[in-house]
Amino acid sequence: MSVWVTWPALTKLGTLGIFAGLLTLAAEREALLKNNLFDLENFDGYNAQINCDARSLTARTEDGTCNILSNPAEGSALKRFGRNINPAYTQGETTTLLTPNPRDVSISLLARDEFKPATSVNFIAASWIQFMTHDWFHHGANAVDDPITFPRPANDPKGSGTMSVQRTQPDPTRTGADAGKPRTYRNHTTHWWDGSQLYGSDKATSDKVRSFVDGKLKVNADGTLPKELISGKPVTGFNENWWVGLSMLHQLFTLEHNAIATKLKQKYPEKNDQWLYDRARLINSALMAKIHTVEWTPAIIANPITERAMYSNWWGLLGQGGPRDDFQADVRKLQEDLAKSDSFVKRILGFDPNVAGSIGNGSINHALTGIVGSTAPNNAGVPFSLTEEFVSVYRMHPLMRDNINVYNVGSNQVSRSIPIQNTRDGDAENILNAERADRLWYSFGITHPGSLTLNNFPNFLRDLSIPLVGNVDLAATDVLRDRERGVPRYNEFRRQIGLKPITKFEDLTKDATTLAQLKRLYNNDIEKIDALVGQLAETVRPEGFAFGETAFQIFIVSASRRLMADRFFTKDYTAEVYTPEGIDWVEHTTMVDVLRRHNPQLHSSLVGVDNAFKPWGLNIPADYESWPAANKQANLWVNGALRTQIPADQLPALKKTDALGLLGSILWNKVKTRSDVAEAGYKKPIHAHGVMAKVKFVPTGNNAYTGLFKGSDYGLLRLSVTEDPKGKDFMPGLAWKAFVDGKPSENVSALYTLSGQGSNHNFFANEMSQYVLPEADNMGSSIIFSAVTLKPTLLLMNDFAKVTQTGAAVSKPVAPTQVYFVPRSEVRSRFSTAAHDFRQDLLTLTEGTKLYDVYATSMEIKTSILPSIAKRYATERRNSAVKIGEMELTSPFIASEFGDSGVFFKHQRNEDK
Ligand code: HEM
The missing domain is CATH 2.40.180 (Catalase HpII,  Chain A, domain 1)
Structure with a gap:
C-alpha cells in the first residue's frame, strides 16, 4: 500500500469527490489541532506588565500584545515558538548533529546542477512567501560565540579544512522552571499575521516607518522608501535577508497602506493620524492575509480540493456575495448528498459525518461555516504561537532563481540579466530605481521560480556573503538548523503529524543517482533522512502541488490557525473595527488590483490575469x-x-x-x-x-x-x-x-x-x-x-x-x-x-x-x-x-x-x- 495520502484521488470523482476531499482535510485539521499543538511559553510573568488600553481594543499594537485580551502576551514579539510535534520528540540533536556532514548533504543532494523551474507559478510567488515569512517569524541574529564547526567533506570543491555555522540565538528567558522542555527559541517578530514586516514588531521601529501625518507611512516624493544611511536598505519593519524582490513588495504594500489611509482620510476627515494609521494597518494586513489565502496558496497548491479549502478558510462556504456565491451551489449539492441514507460522500469517506461525535461532524461544521467573521477567536485551547516545524517547512530556498531576467513591459526579449546576489542588501533599492518597478513586476510575472526539489538549491545561497559573518552555505545551514532546533528527521516528523512513514528510500524517488546519494549519506537508514531532504525528495505529490504532503500537513493546521486564533480576523473583523470602507477594501481587492493601482503601466499586461502568482501571459477568460x-x-x-x-x-x-x-x-x-x-x-x-x-x-x-x-x-x-x-x-x-x-x-x-x-x-x-x-x-x-x-x-x-x-x-x-x-x-x-x-x-x-x-x-x-x-x-x-x-x-x-x-x-x- 502506498504511504502517500489518498485524498487527492478524490478529485477524480467530480464535485462531490472534491467536497469529500475537503471534508477529509477538515477532519485532518481537527485531528492536528487536537494532537499537534504544544505551547512552551510562560505567559503570566509577561501579562502582569501589560496594560491593554482603549486603543488596543480596536487596533493592532506594535508588539502584538493585547490581541487576546484574556492573555495579552499571547502571540506577541519575543515570545517562544511553540511546537507541532510532541516535545518528547523535539530535543535538539547533540551526538548526531553533524551526521551526515551537512556540507556533504548540501553538495550531494541540494546543490543546483541545472535550474529546474516550477512552471505553474511565477517568480512573484517566491518573493511573496519570503515577504510573508518575514511577517510571521524570525529567530533573531545568530549567536556569535561557539559556532558549530565541522570538517569539509572530501568532495568539497572549496577544498579541505573546516567550516562553521553560527548557532541560533539561545532563549535568554529560560529558567529552572523550564527544565524538561526542549530547547526553546523566541520569535523576534510578532507571531500574528499583522504586517509586522512593514510595521515592525516594536514601537521604535514603528515610529521610524510612520510619517505621523494622516496615518501614512514614510515614502519619498518619487514613491521610493527612505533608505538606511549605512546599509542602503529601505527603512521598513523588517529588512533582513534583503534582495530586490523584497524591495518591490515592501514598496508596493507601503504604497497600498498610504492609498488606504488616503481613502480613510477622505471619508473621516476629522480623525487623527493615530486613528487613520491603526485602521490602515488593520486593513492592509488583512488584505495581505487574504491575498495569501485565496490567491498565493491556490496558485502554489493548485488542486481543486485545496483551492476550496483555502476559499473556505477566508470566506466560509456558507458566506454570501462575491466569490462566495460560486460555492453555494456546490455546497447545496453536498448537503443534499449528506442527507441521503446512501450518501456518496459518506461512502467514500468511510464515516458518517452526521452522527454526533463522529470524527467528521465538527470538521464539517467548520468547513461549512468558515473562519473569518466567526464569532470568537479560537486557539483550540493552546495559546497561539507559530512553531519550529512551521518555520522548518518554509525553508523554501530552492524557489530562488539564479538570475533576474529583466524585460521591457510586454516584451519577451531579455533586456538585462542580473545575478540575484547582485540585487542584495543596498543594491536592491538601486536596482529597483534603475530598472523601475513596473518592468521588474512584469519580469517576475512572466518568469518562474525554482521548483522545490532536490538538487535545485541556488548556488549563490550556498556561498552567501553576509555582512559581519562571512560566507555561509545556506543549504548546509538549513539542514543543521532543523537538527539543532529539534525538528525531527523526516520519517519521525511524518509519524508525529499523522502521516505514514516511508518504508524504503524508493518510496521517495525512483531516480537512481538520487537514491544512491541518499543511501550513501544516510547509511541505508531511512530514519536518518533529514526533514528538509525528505520533503524535497518527495516525488509523489498531490496534483498541482508545488511541494509535498509533509509540508502540507503543517500548512493545513497553520494556515487556519493564523486566522482562527486572531481577534482581528474573527470577532473584530467587522465594519465597526475596520470601517465599512476597510472591509470593502479587503474583500474586493486582489493582488492584480494592488499591482495595477501602483503601476498603471502594467494595465495591459494584467488584462485577463486572474491570479497574479500564476505566470502572466495571454489569458482568454470566459468573459x-x-x-x-x-x-x-x-x-x-x-x-x-x-x-x-x-x-x-x-x-x-x-x-x-x-x-x-x-x-x-x-x-x-x-x-x-x-x-x-x-x-x-x-x-x-x-x-x-x-x-x-x-x-x-x-x-x-x-x-x-x-x-x-x-x-x-x-x-x-x-x-x-x-x-x-x-x-x-x-x-x-x-x-x-x-x-x-x-x-x-x-x-x-x-x-x-x-x-x-x-x-x-x-x-x-x-x-x-x-x-x-x-x-x-x-x-x-x-x-x-x-x-x-x-x-x-x-x-x-x-x-x-x-x-x-x-x-x-x-x-x-x-x-x-x-x-x-x-x-x-x-x-x-x-x-x-x-x-x-x-x-x-x-x-x-x-x-x-x-x-x-x-x-x-x-x-x-x-x-x-x-x-x-x-x-x-x-x-x-x-x-x-x-x-x-x-x-x-x-x-x-x-x-x-x-x-x-x-x-x-x-x-x-x-x-x-
Ligand atoms: C535572496 C534571497 C534569500 C536570502 C538571501 C535568504 C537568506 C536567509 C538567511 C541568511 C537565513 C538565516 C539562516 C540561518 O538560520 O542562519 C534564512 C532563513 C530562512 N529563509 Fe531565507 N533567504 C532568501 C530567500 C528565501 C525565500 C524565497 C524563502 C521562502 C520562504 C526563505 C525562507 C527562509 C526561512 C523560513 C528561514 C528560516 C528563518 C528562521 O529560522 O527564523 N528565504 N534565509
Missing part, C-alpha cells in the same frame, strides 16, 4: 468577449504578440511551413479556443509567416456602408505570404480583425490573386480583395486553400456592416459586395521588387503610416465559367468602387509567434451568410 474592443486589442497585442515577439534578426525561415515552435506551455495552457485565438497547437496551414500591427480604419466622410464601415479604432492587421507550392511565385495576403465592444470581432482576409504576383516581391505592388477569381489551373493552391475554407474564393463582409465598434446592432445593414485594399502612394513603390524577405520591409513601417485606401462596391458579384467574361465583370466592379476609408497603423509591425500561430482570423464564408 473575454464582453470586454471593450480596446481591452481585447490590448490583450492580444501585449500578452499575445509583444510577449512572443521574434527579433528581426531571428525571423523563422519563410520556406518551411512547419518550422514554428509552439508557444511555451505558459502561454498556451490557459488559452481557450475563442474566435480571436486559435486552439493550442494550431499552425496556420498557409500564410504561416507574416507580421502584425495594430490598425485602425478611418472612414471617409459619409460612405454608404454601415457598422464597422463607419469606423474601427481597434483592429489587428496581419500581412503574410502563402508558401507557393511551386516555390517561385510571391503570394501576399492580408487579414484584418476589427474588435467590437462586448461582441465577437469581425474578420476578413484578402489576396491579390490565388496564384500571387509572380516574381515581384514588393508587398504593396498590387491591391488586394476579399474576392479573387477562381483559377482552374492553380490546383495546388486550391487544395491548400480548401483546408482553411478559402474556397470558394469569396469572403463576405456582411457582418462588418451589422455592428458598430461600440457593439450597437445596425437595424438596416448596408454591406459592400467587394472591398479593395489599395496600397497608398507612400508605400506602393517603397520596397524592392527583387526576391527578399518582405517582413524586413514591413518591420520598418511605423505607427501612423497609412497603408491602404479602402475601396468598395455594391455591384453584384457575377461569375462566368469563361475566364474572359469573369475578368470583364471584375473590371466593371472595380471601376464602380469608391473610396470608403483608410487603414492606418496604430503600432509598428512586429513578427511574433502569436501572430504566426496564435491569432485566429475567422473567415466569413459564403455559406455563413
Whole structure:
C-alpha cells in the first residue's frame, strides 16, 4: 500500500469527490489541532506588565500584545515558538548533529546542477512567501560565540579544512522552571499575521516607518522608501535577508497602506493620524492575509480540493456575495448528498459525518461555516504561537532563481540579466530605481521560480556573503538548523503529524543517482533522512502541488490557525473595527488590483490575469468577449504578440511551413479556443509567416456602408505570404480583425490573386480583395486553400456592416459586395521588387503610416465559367468602387509567434451568410 495520502484521488470523482476531499482535510485539521499543538511559553510573568488600553481594543499594537485580551502576551514579539510535534520528540540533536556532514548533504543532494523551474507559478510567488515569512517569524541574529564547526567533506570543491555555522540565538528567558522542555527559541517578530514586516514588531521601529501625518507611512516624493544611511536598505519593519524582490513588495504594500489611509482620510476627515494609521494597518494586513489565502496558496497548491479549502478558510462556504456565491451551489449539492441514507460522500469517506461525535461532524461544521467573521477567536485551547516545524517547512530556498531576467513591459526579449546576489542588501533599492518597478513586476510575472526539489538549491545561497559573518552555505545551514532546533528527521516528523512513514528510500524517488546519494549519506537508514531532504525528495505529490504532503500537513493546521486564533480576523473583523470602507477594501481587492493601482503601466499586461502568482501571459477568460474592443486589442497585442515577439534578426525561415515552435506551455495552457485565438497547437496551414500591427480604419466622410464601415479604432492587421507550392511565385495576403465592444470581432482576409504576383516581391505592388477569381489551373493552391475554407474564393463582409465598434446592432445593414485594399502612394513603390524577405520591409513601417485606401462596391458579384467574361465583370466592379476609408497603423509591425500561430482570423464564408 502506498504511504502517500489518498485524498487527492478524490478529485477524480467530480464535485462531490472534491467536497469529500475537503471534508477529509477538515477532519485532518481537527485531528492536528487536537494532537499537534504544544505551547512552551510562560505567559503570566509577561501579562502582569501589560496594560491593554482603549486603543488596543480596536487596533493592532506594535508588539502584538493585547490581541487576546484574556492573555495579552499571547502571540506577541519575543515570545517562544511553540511546537507541532510532541516535545518528547523535539530535543535538539547533540551526538548526531553533524551526521551526515551537512556540507556533504548540501553538495550531494541540494546543490543546483541545472535550474529546474516550477512552471505553474511565477517568480512573484517566491518573493511573496519570503515577504510573508518575514511577517510571521524570525529567530533573531545568530549567536556569535561557539559556532558549530565541522570538517569539509572530501568532495568539497572549496577544498579541505573546516567550516562553521553560527548557532541560533539561545532563549535568554529560560529558567529552572523550564527544565524538561526542549530547547526553546523566541520569535523576534510578532507571531500574528499583522504586517509586522512593514510595521515592525516594536514601537521604535514603528515610529521610524510612520510619517505621523494622516496615518501614512514614510515614502519619498518619487514613491521610493527612505533608505538606511549605512546599509542602503529601505527603512521598513523588517529588512533582513534583503534582495530586490523584497524591495518591490515592501514598496508596493507601503504604497497600498498610504492609498488606504488616503481613502480613510477622505471619508473621516476629522480623525487623527493615530486613528487613520491603526485602521490602515488593520486593513492592509488583512488584505495581505487574504491575498495569501485565496490567491498565493491556490496558485502554489493548485488542486481543486485545496483551492476550496483555502476559499473556505477566508470566506466560509456558507458566506454570501462575491466569490462566495460560486460555492453555494456546490455546497447545496453536498448537503443534499449528506442527507441521503446512501450518501456518496459518506461512502467514500468511510464515516458518517452526521452522527454526533463522529470524527467528521465538527470538521464539517467548520468547513461549512468558515473562519473569518466567526464569532470568537479560537486557539483550540493552546495559546497561539507559530512553531519550529512551521518555520522548518518554509525553508523554501530552492524557489530562488539564479538570475533576474529583466524585460521591457510586454516584451519577451531579455533586456538585462542580473545575478540575484547582485540585487542584495543596498543594491536592491538601486536596482529597483534603475530598472523601475513596473518592468521588474512584469519580469517576475512572466518568469518562474525554482521548483522545490532536490538538487535545485541556488548556488549563490550556498556561498552567501553576509555582512559581519562571512560566507555561509545556506543549504548546509538549513539542514543543521532543523537538527539543532529539534525538528525531527523526516520519517519521525511524518509519524508525529499523522502521516505514514516511508518504508524504503524508493518510496521517495525512483531516480537512481538520487537514491544512491541518499543511501550513501544516510547509511541505508531511512530514519536518518533529514526533514528538509525528505520533503524535497518527495516525488509523489498531490496534483498541482508545488511541494509535498509533509509540508502540507503543517500548512493545513497553520494556515487556519493564523486566522482562527486572531481577534482581528474573527470577532473584530467587522465594519465597526475596520470601517465599512476597510472591509470593502479587503474583500474586493486582489493582488492584480494592488499591482495595477501602483503601476498603471502594467494595465495591459494584467488584462485577463486572474491570479497574479500564476505566470502572466495571454489569458482568454470566459468573459473575454464582453470586454471593450480596446481591452481585447490590448490583450492580444501585449500578452499575445509583444510577449512572443521574434527579433528581426531571428525571423523563422519563410520556406518551411512547419518550422514554428509552439508557444511555451505558459502561454498556451490557459488559452481557450475563442474566435480571436486559435486552439493550442494550431499552425496556420498557409500564410504561416507574416507580421502584425495594430490598425485602425478611418472612414471617409459619409460612405454608404454601415457598422464597422463607419469606423474601427481597434483592429489587428496581419500581412503574410502563402508558401507557393511551386516555390517561385510571391503570394501576399492580408487579414484584418476589427474588435467590437462586448461582441465577437469581425474578420476578413484578402489576396491579390490565388496564384500571387509572380516574381515581384514588393508587398504593396498590387491591391488586394476579399474576392479573387477562381483559377482552374492553380490546383495546388486550391487544395491548400480548401483546408482553411478559402474556397470558394469569396469572403463576405456582411457582418462588418451589422455592428458598430461600440457593439450597437445596425437595424438596416448596408454591406459592400467587394472591398479593395489599395496600397497608398507612400508605400506602393517603397520596397524592392527583387526576391527578399518582405517582413524586413514591413518591420520598418511605423505607427501612423497609412497603408491602404479602402475601396468598395455594391455591384453584384457575377461569375462566368469563361475566364474572359469573369475578368470583364471584375473590371466593371472595380471601376464602380469608391473610396470608403483608410487603414492606418496604430503600432509598428512586429513578427511574433502569436501572430504566426496564435491569432485566429475567422473567415466569413459564403455559406455563413
Ligand atoms: C535572496 C534571497 C534569500 C536570502 C538571501 C535568504 C537568506 C536567509 C538567511 C541568511 C537565513 C538565516 C539562516 C540561518 O538560520 O542562519 C534564512 C532563513 C530562512 N529563509 Fe531565507 N533567504 C532568501 C530567500 C528565501 C525565500 C524565497 C524563502 C521562502 C520562504 C526563505 C525562507 C527562509 C526561512 C523560513 C528561514 C528560516 C528563518 C528562521 O529560522 O527564523 N528565504 N534565509
